[in-house]
Amino acid sequence: MPTVRPTILLTGFGAFPGVAENASAALVPALAADARARFPGFDVVDEVLPVEWARTPQRLQQLLAEASPRLALHFGVTRHASGFQIERIGRNICEPRHDAAGAIPDVACLIADGPETLPSTFPVQRIIARLESAGLPCAMSDSAGTYLCNALLYHSLSLAQTRAAQTLAGFIHLPADLAPGLPATGASLLSWDAARLGSLEIIAACLEPETST
Numbered sequence: 001m002p003t004v005r006p007t008i009l010l011t012g013f014g015a016f017p018g019v020a021e022n023a024s025a026a027l028v029p030a031l032a033a034d035a036r037a038r039f040p041g042f043d044v045v046d047e048v049l050p051v052e053w054a055r056t057p058q059r060l061q062q063l064l065a066e067a068s069p070r071l072a073l074h075f076g077v078t079r080h081a082s083g084f085q086i087e088r089i090g091r092n093i094c095e096p097r098h099d100a101a102g103a104i105p106d107v108a109c110l111i112a113d114g115p116e117t118l119p120s121t122f123p124v125q126r127i128i129a130r131l132e133s134a135g136l137p138c139a140m141s142d143s144a145g146t147y148l149c150n151a152l153l154y155h156s157l158s159l160a161q162t163r164a165a166q167t168l169a170g171f172i173h174l175p176a177d178l179a180p181g182l183p184a185t186g187a188s189l190l191s192w193d194a195a196r197l198g199s200l201e202i203i204a205a206c207l208e209p210e211t212s213t
Contacts, residue, residue, distance in 0.1 A: 007043045008035060008203065009069035011060070013076045013148065016051035016100045023178040023195075024048075024075040030180075031199045038200055039207065045069070051100040051148045057110075057155040064159050064167070071122070071206050072156050072169040075199070076149040077176040082189045083137025084198055085173035086127055087144040090118045090154035095146040110154050118157040122170035126205045136198040137189040144171055168206050172199070 010032050012024030025048045032046035045067045049056050064072065078085065092114045094105045124140060131138040144150035153171040160167040174195060175188035183191045190198070 005041060005043050006070040007045055007067045008039065009063060009067050009072045010035070010044065010046040011063070011072075011074045011152070012046075012048045013051050013152075014048050014100065016148070017098055019077060019176060021179075022051075023077050023174055023176070023180070026180045027174065027178075027195060027199065028075055030196055034196060034200050035203055039203065042070070042207075043067075049152070053094070053099050053103055053105045053148070053151070055101075056148055056152055060152060060155055061159060064156075064163070068163070069167055071203065072160070072167055073122070073203065073206065074149075074152050074156060074169075074171045076152070076171065076173055077178065078145065078149070078173045079176045079187070081139075081173045081175045082187050083139065083175070084131055084190070084202070085139055085141045086124050087141050087149075087153055087171040087173060088120050088124055089142050090120070090144060090157045090171075091146070091150055092116055092118075092154060093146050094151055097147055099148065110151055111158060114154075114158060118154060118161075120153070120170040121157065121160060122168045122206050123208070124170070126208065127202050130201045130205045131198055134198065134201055136194055136201075138198075141173070144173070149173065170206075172202060
């Protein structure tokens with residue numbers, strides 16, 4: 001029988017009100033190609049998700065069921081980040097804010113009776129150490145916001161708890177003004193090339209054995 005290879009799931013987000021071009025939508029396909037070359041022992045699945053309260057968790061659930069990934073790494077953008085912002089916590093909260101389809105959630109929490117917070121399961125400290133060793137700007141964050149980025153992180157962590165196989169899951173915020181092919185501009189300390197390089201290092205950190213230093 002053929003050997004089943006472990007899978008890396010990479011997701012980005014499309015446009016949403018206030019952000020006509022989402023850098024994660026361009027980064028994730030490029031990163032997937034880079035990851036296939038660097039980690040040939042893994043299958044890599046990538047997808048750009050809609051920024052929608054209803055469709056995002058539905059599609060995420062489908063992807064996790066189909067891919068059964070070892071690592072689920074999600075990317076989005078925020079104006080509060082100047083480099084890689086490593087999110088440590090998903091919160092069971094959503095704000096009444098229009099999504100890309102014009103919908104507003106009619107509840108204040110993402111999952112009824114779900115825990116208030118869920119911790120990211122990817123190795124935050126190891127990620128930070130790798131990025132700092134590469135001279136790339138990075139920071140830890142305990143708030144992924146109250147919009148779809150936080151919703152995706154919370155749902156991913158919640159779904160990972162229900163799976164028999166362990167899935168490392170986490171969310172990375174990128175600067176909102178990051179742009180394909182461009183040097184660091186505006187508030188962003190990341191060039192496009194540095195964003196691709198650093199994202200590969202994040203994957204490498206996640207795939208290291210826990211006993212590695």
